[in-house]
Amino acid sequence: MSNDVRNRALAGWPMKGNRWWVVVFAGAIAVPFAFQRWRAAQQDVVAGPPEKALPIEVLRETLDFGTVGVQSRFPWCIRVRNRSAMDVVVEDVYTSCRCTIVDKRSFTIPAGQIYDLNLIIDLRVRTGKDDSAARDFATDASFRIKDESRPARWELRGRVIVPFVVQPSQVRYDDRSELAPAFPSQILRVSLLRPIESLSVECTAEGFRAALRPVPDSRDYQIELRSNDAVPPGDLSGDIIIRGRYKDGRSIEPYHVPISGRIVCDVQTNPSHIVLPAAALGTFAEETISLRSLTGRRFAIVRWEAAGAGLTIQKDANGSNAFVLRQEYHAEREQQTKAVFIVRDDAGKEKTATVRIQYFGIKTN
DSSP states (O other): OOHHHHHHHHHHHHHHHHHHHHHHHHHHHHHHHHHHHHHHHHHHHHHOSOOOOOSEEEOGGGSEEEEEEOOSSEEEEEEEEEOSSSOEEEEEEEESSTTEEESOSOEEEOTTOEEEEEEEEOTTSOOSOBOSSEEEEEEEEEEEETTOSSOEEEEEEEEEEOSEEEESSSEEOOOEETTSOOOOOEEEEEEESSOEEEEEEEEOSTTEEEEEEEOTTSSOEEEEEEEOSOOOSEEEEEEEEEEEEETTSOEEEEEEEEEEEEEEOSEEEESSEEEOOOEETTOEEEEEEEEEETTOOOEEEEEEEEESTTEEEEEOTTOTTEEEEEEEOOSSEEEEEEEEEEEEETTSOEEEEEEEEEEEEEOOO
16 A cells, blocks of 8 residues: 555544544433433323213312311311212211211212302311320311212311310210219310410200319319219210310410210110121021129019010020020021010119120022
8 A cells, every 4th residue: 555545544533533533422311301202102002091070179279278276076067069060979088087077978060050068077186297285187188079080189288276285085984874873073174375364164964064263383284074873874975075264365265175975764784786797598506694783782583575576585505694595597697686584673763775786698509
């Protein structure tokens, strides 16, 4: 090769090399972009079309109840609008907090109309950030809509002013005989968190009274709950209601402390409720029950009877007040029967004691 040819070849080599590196550099940029576009296209195929909009919405202004005083039965209404051209059936409404009661869990909203859903909220429950005298409250409300694969969910929020804390927050009595003496007194403590001018209490439970007095050497108060000697039989129902005023004259929202319990017949069955396991039709199950006086008094069993198909009652030879209940699985699905005992107390009065029985019959081939 002549020097002239060789020199021309060497002189052209860098130019050819530069063109080659340009191609490599352009490819290095283009390939990742092409891969990203391919991957995005694949994701679009996998994801499918975007989810369709839900047919209902909750008006935004009803999702924040603002700032209110703590209370156990705060009423609030959220407004649900049907924004579709067809009626919408709401099959269920549930909340993320057991502190919220919904007045109606299933309903229909006509096309283009608004439905007012009423709530009762126990604001004593701590669901958010808490700085003692004031706390944030939040709970989710979810709507299960007919023919929709996913629920509609919104968050209800607010801020709760807490003037005091009551311990215990409710009064629960065990079942008590109608022949027993008065309920033991209960003491509740009211711990103030804000400056308060005055407090007062009343009791709405029949046969009970409440008294408020300051705790010595403290800003706190205590409430003494007492019962009269004669409390009517049945379920106890009522509240201790605390009212008051702040130092600036504003009223405190009434605060309810629920009272619960039962006054029952002195003679009770043990157990009072039997749940039998599921079994095939035509089979039998047995349970032994006994009767006793809650106050230890003497009583006589006058007679007994079975109410419901397939139930028989036999006196147990091993106990004077014990009985064997034999239940035949007489019908399909869930069924209920009961054993009824008539007893006479030491004052000669006849009373009724009952055992409820539940069973689930299964049809077999």
